[in-house]
Amino acid sequence: MKLVVQVKLLPTPVQAAALEATLRACNEAATWVSETAFERGEFKNFALRKQVYSEVKSRWGLGAQAAQHVIKKTCDAYATLKANLKAGNLGRSGSRRYRRAAEKPIVFSPQGAQPYDDRMLSWQIPDRTVSVWTVAGRVKNVAFTASPEQLATLALYRKGESDLLQRDGMWFLNATCEVPEAPLNTDPVGFLGVDLGIVNIATTSDGEIMAGRELNRIRVRERGLRAKLQKKNTPSAKRRLKKRRRKETRRARDINHKIAKHVVAEAERTGRGIALEDLTGIRERVRLRKPQRAIHSSWAFHQLGAFIAYKARKAGVPVVHVDPAYTSRTCAECGHIDRANRVSQAWFACRNCGFVDHADRNGSRNIRARAWELWRRGAPSTAPAPPQKPGSGAGRKRSITPSDARCASRSL
Known part of the structure; x- marks a missing residue:
């Protein structure tokens, strides 16, 4: 299975300047390619490459590999936009949100991520350094830091592209790794039911409660602080808002990772599968009072379920999703x-x-019973391979890079 290992780069000021210039040039080129593709109605990679490849190389000083990745990144962004429009993720056809996304070309952030292949980026894992292509030439001996587990994963399983990105003044590389899976346990002795909630993030059928009261208190405090800073609207308040904008997300993500790791380890140790609720579309189905909406919307239940699914797949633990109706x-x-x-x-x-x-x-006991009944009827494990997005090819971890997921914005 394909996993992404993120390592933090520690460039010198000269190296950081070269990396920053490279990202800026690549994303300016991607925005120009996007405008050209939108005007001509050409969103296929090879057809678009014939029209813009030479201009991208000469105008922004990009190498051959970088120019090709810029063009493909743009095509992948449009493929994802088309899929989101078709799925209704950007509103109904003709709505204001739909038109804002569909009627103007995609614009890439200057700090948007750039994909690198092995011709543009080489790893010296024992020395914890990388050699990176930039518009200023090859930059060697760029130090990076990683945990021992990350280093072992990189050394054994790294394969494919890596994405260079800048976030909050820090530099990161997202490396694709092809990690082997354990054989699926096709004869579990039972299931570990997991009930997901807001007050208690996860409660297992063994009676273990992983409460979220502390996290909810922190969220309320952070929300109040954000409101005060937004109301103040001074330059210093804006700087503090920018500094704190991802803090809550990182905290929730860390908690979800820890819960998922614990649940999967317990199921693997006892030879059981994992039973989860199918909460698809719960925000549309549930009607809440206004004071509850912020808490409900900030609850990352889908993220927790995704973490459990991929960790279970790696460990060979079957996962079954059940209908949550009337389990409470x-x-x-x-x-x-x-x-x-x-x-x-x-x-x-x-x-x-x-x-x-x-x-x-x-x-959670009701969820466990429903999963066991489904498994006895022949239901398959619902922890499949991560879905390939539109435009993805064989052997790629995904169709678009983090620049498309986090840093590409639509011009409004």
């Missing part, structure tokens, strides 16, 4: 369904048999 109202002992069974957010008390339990643990 159903008694795990007698199967009685009643809205009144859910006494409060924390407690469940069955009106039929008198069974009392923690509400989330009761729900």
Whole structure:
């Protein structure tokens, strides 16, 4: 399976200036290619290359490989935009949001990421340095830092492209690694049910509760601080907002990684599979009061489910997604369904048999039972390979680079 290992570069000021100039030139070229493709209606890689390749090389001083990657990055961005429009992710056809995305060419941020192949970037992993092509020539001995696990993964499994990106004044390389998978456990002894929630991020059928109260308190405090800084609207307030803008996201991502790692390790140790709720479209299905909307929207349940899925696939643990309907109202002992069974957010008390339990643990037991029933009927593991996005080719980790996912913006 393909995984991305992110390492932090430690360039000298001269090296950083060369890297910054390279990203700026590549993204300016990508924006020009985007405008040309939009005007001519040509979004296929090889056809577009015939029209803009020579201009990209001569005008911005890019090498042959860099020019080709710039053109392909642009085509991949349009392929992703087309898929999002078709899927309705940018609103209904004819809506204001849809028209803003579809009626103007894509614009790339000056700090947008740039893909590098092995002709443009070489790794010296034992020395923890890389050699990088730039518009100022080859820059050698650029130091990077990584954990021992990352170094081992890079040394054994690195394969394919790497993406150079700048974020908040720091430099990173995202390296693609082809990591082998463990054989899938086709005969699990049972399932570990996991109930996902807002107050308790994850509750297992073994009774283990991974609470999110501290995270929610931090989110409320951060939201209040952001409101104060936005209201103040001074230069110093804007600097503080920019500095803190990704802090909450990084914290939540770290917590989700730790929870996913723990859940998968427990299932692997006990020879069980993992049962999760299928929460696709939950934000559209659930109606909430206005004070609850911010908390509900900031809950990264999809991210946690994705982390569990890929870690389980790596470990050979089967994952089954079940219908979450009425799992919070159903008694795990007698199967009685009643809205009144859910006494409060924390407690469940069955009106039929008198069974009392923690509400989330009761729900996780229902999820476990449904997954076991589906597995006995022949349901496959729902931890497949990461989906390929439009425009991806064989052997590539994805169709677009982080510049398209995080740094490409549409001109409004």
